Amino acid sequence: MHHQPDKLSIKDWRYKWFQWPVLLAISWVVMTQVHEWGHVVGGHLSGGHLVALDVWPWHLPYSIFEPDPQPLITLWSGLLLGIAAPFVVALVFRMPEVWFVSHFCWLANGSYISLAWISGDSYLDTTKLLEHGAPAWSLGLYCLVSISVGYVGIKRAIKDLMECKAKPQMEVGESK
Numbered sequence: 272m273h274h275q276p277d278k279l280s281i282k283d284w285r286y287k288w289f290q291w292p293v294l295l296a297i298s299w300v301v302m303t304q305v306h307e308w309g310h311v312v313g314g315h316l317s318g319g320h321l322v323a324l325d326v327w328p329w330h331l332p333y334s335i336f337e338p339d340p341q342p343l344i345t346l347w348s349g350l351l352l353g354i355a356a357p358f359v360v361a362l363v364f365r366m367p368e369v370w371f372v373s374h375f376c377w378l379a380n381g382s383y384i385s386l387a388w389i390s391g392d393s394y395l396d397t398t399k400l401l402e403h404g405a406p407a408w409s410l411g412l413y414c415l416v417s418i419s420v421g422y423v424g425i426k427r428a429i430k431d432l433m434e435c436k437a438k439p440q441m442e443v444g445e446s447k
């Protein structure tokens with residue numbers, strides 16, 4: 272009987288460490304998908320015609336509208352829906368796992384826009400936004416807000432997940 276708590280704590284330990292790669296994989300897929308579908312929704316609603324779409328998560332997803340009459344709406348939709356949609360889902364579920372995914376999206380979108388700014392690659396969102404006349408301050412503000420919110424939020428979500436209070440207490444109680 273006294274072996275029971277050891278077994279449970281190993282199980283709990285495994286659960287705790289296994290959750291990180293799983294959560295990161297889910298976060299990556301959610302981040303890339305919601306961002307790209309945000310472009311698709313924005314492009315469609317602003318009168319564009321979708322001619323190419325690749326959203327398989329093991330590629331870097333892309334979508335091409337031809338024509339794309341309001342390119343700024345198409346571009347901003349990916350950036351804004353990419354953080355807003357997972358945030359709304361997290362507000363509904365209020366679970367640390369869902370907050371982790373939501374804040375990963377804030378952090379990753381902000382990091383992507385800033386890194387693309389530095390790299391200057393012509394097919395990345397930052398370069399396209401600047402080419403189509405988005406003011407640099409709006410991109411700077413986007414990066415500042417999304418990286419700050421994402422950084423603070425993901426730290427809190429990791430802390431909540433590490434503490435993992437309810438689960439082991441419940442299992443130890445049941446074993447008696």
Ligand SMILES: [Zn+2]
Nearest residue numbers: 306310349396
């Ligand atoms: Zn994009």
